Amino acid sequence: MISKKPLTVGIVGTGWVAGAHIDAFRSIPDCTIVAVSSRSLDKAKAKIATHSIAGARAYDRYEDLLNHDGLDIVSICTPHPSHPAETIAAAKAGKHIVIEKPVSLDRANLEQMMAAVADAKVLTSVCFELRWIGLFKNIKAMMAQGLLGDLFYGETSYFHGLGPWYAQWAWNIKKEMGGSAMLTAGCHAIDALVWLVGSRVAEVSAMASTSKHNPLKFEYDPNTVALLQFESGVMGKVAASLECRQPYLFPVLLQGEKGTIWNDHVSTLEWPGMRGWATIPTALPDSGDVNDHPYRGQFEYFLECIRSGTPPHNDLANASHVHEIMFAIEEAVLTKRTVAVRRTPRS
Structure with missing residues (x-):
């Protein structure tokens, strides 16, 4: 039987796309946003306040978000060049990962990301949300x-x-x-x-x-x-x-x-x-406008995959192609x- 235990999410980044991710995750039952990180603590706090994320913790260090007690999923919404290092760090921390596109701007970083995710045996969901x-x-x-x-x-x-x-x-x-x-x-x-x-x-x-x-x-x-x-x-x-x-x-x-x-x-x-x-x-x-994109469908599917242990069809391995x-x-x-x-x- 598939467990329906609540899953917790940490949002990385405070821009336009992060807002769309927050709204989508907040609309899904049995899913709670518990942390938001930014290089600016004030921006992280402002994002939490703007989206009324009750109980979420603001961080100005990504490493601290990864160490948030009980965190299940990291949602990476930062500028493109940051995606590889943040994905690798999340995988090493044992977190499941949502990665905005493009996941990498070059092949070398893509290969390192694939290796880290495969070694950690975590699940990934790349934001090709138009599939939904x-x-x-x-x-x-x-x-x-x-x-x-x-x-x-x-x-x-x-x-x-x-x-x-x-x-x-x-x-x-x-x-x-x-x-x-x-x-x-x-x-x-x-x-x-x-x-x-x-x-x-x-x-x-x-x-x-x-x-x-x-x-x-x-x-x-x-x-x-x-x-x-x-x-x-x-x-x-x-x-x-x-x-x-x-x-x-x-x-x-x-x-x-x-x-x-x-x-x-x-x-x-x-x-x-x-x-x-x-x-x-x-x-x-x-x-x-990312606010019109079907992130909810993508994220609901990802949560189901995490609970069942099934690799998503839009995981990093698939997106690498x-x-x-x-x-x-x-x-x-x-x-x-x-x-x-x-x-x-x-x-």
């Missing part, structure tokens, strides 16, 4: 029912213009912080396609660009497009643009021998007499060649 959006759950269900037949093509994109109007723009445009268009944001589109196709990617080719005048001051190419060859034989395309001037857009297209899914529209030979697209009323990935795809895309952009996707050791 209504559209993706419905797509998975329709594919399981055979409405598309065998897939042969898939396409996802992440189009989200980042500028001074966006809270994270000032640091996200820096190479050492954002990494690349795919690492900082387009990873959601890559994970979505890999998740929906249900196959690993064998190799990629890619190109990237910056607009002529670079008005938003990106230190890396904010526009990337990649072609993916899946091991299953499916062809794929993923694009990301962070300097587009338009509302947030996350289009999804899947084509199979029996039908096609285009966002919330479906056409299939399995439904005789169709005339045009059928529309599925469902939640779409149509907002870049998405990151290896992104590292291969970076290499393909630089070399202008097709690049094989590596497998992270111990994944």
Whole structure:
């Protein structure tokens, strides 16, 4: 019988994403936030007060949060470069870990994270939370029912213009912080396609660009497009643009021998007499605001996995493949060649 004992959570970081994590965890029964850490004790206390987290302790040292008595889960919501060291420390402390994306900006740190988590035998949940959006759950269900037949093509994109109007723009445009268009944001589109196709990617080719005048001051190419060859034989395309001037857009297209899914529209030979697209009323990935993202579904699932001892489908081992795809895309952009996707050791 699976234990339903309350699980305790410590939040690392006090920014925008941390607030979304706090709200999601607070909405889940049998789950309590007991600590918040920041380099600034005042910020940690303010986050606790703003979100009315009764009884939570504020820390200005991450090590002290890890030593909080009875802590089960650490939720890492800090800037990207901090994720590897914080994940490794949490694993060594025996804590289960929620890790915001990207988990690492480079392969060396990713490998160290994988080793630490594997050695500690703790569970992890990487924040590819769009797996829990209504559209993706419905797509998975329709594919399981055979409405598309065998897939042969898939396409996802992440189009989200980042500028001074966006809270994270000032640091996200820096190479050492954002990494690349795919690492900082387009990873959601890559994970979505890999998740929906249900196959690993064998190799990629890619190109990237910056607009002529670079008005938003990106230190890396904010526009990337990649072609993916899946091991299953499916062809794929993923694009990301962070300097587009338009509302947030996350289009999804899947084509199979029996039908096609285009966002919330479906056409299939399995439904005789169709005339045009059928529309599925469902939640779409149509907002870049993390407060609109389905973290609750991700975290509820993670708590169930912890209680049952089952590795989540979005754990670090699984997410390492998405990151290896992104590292291969970076290499393909630089070399202008097709690049094989590596497998992270111990994944």
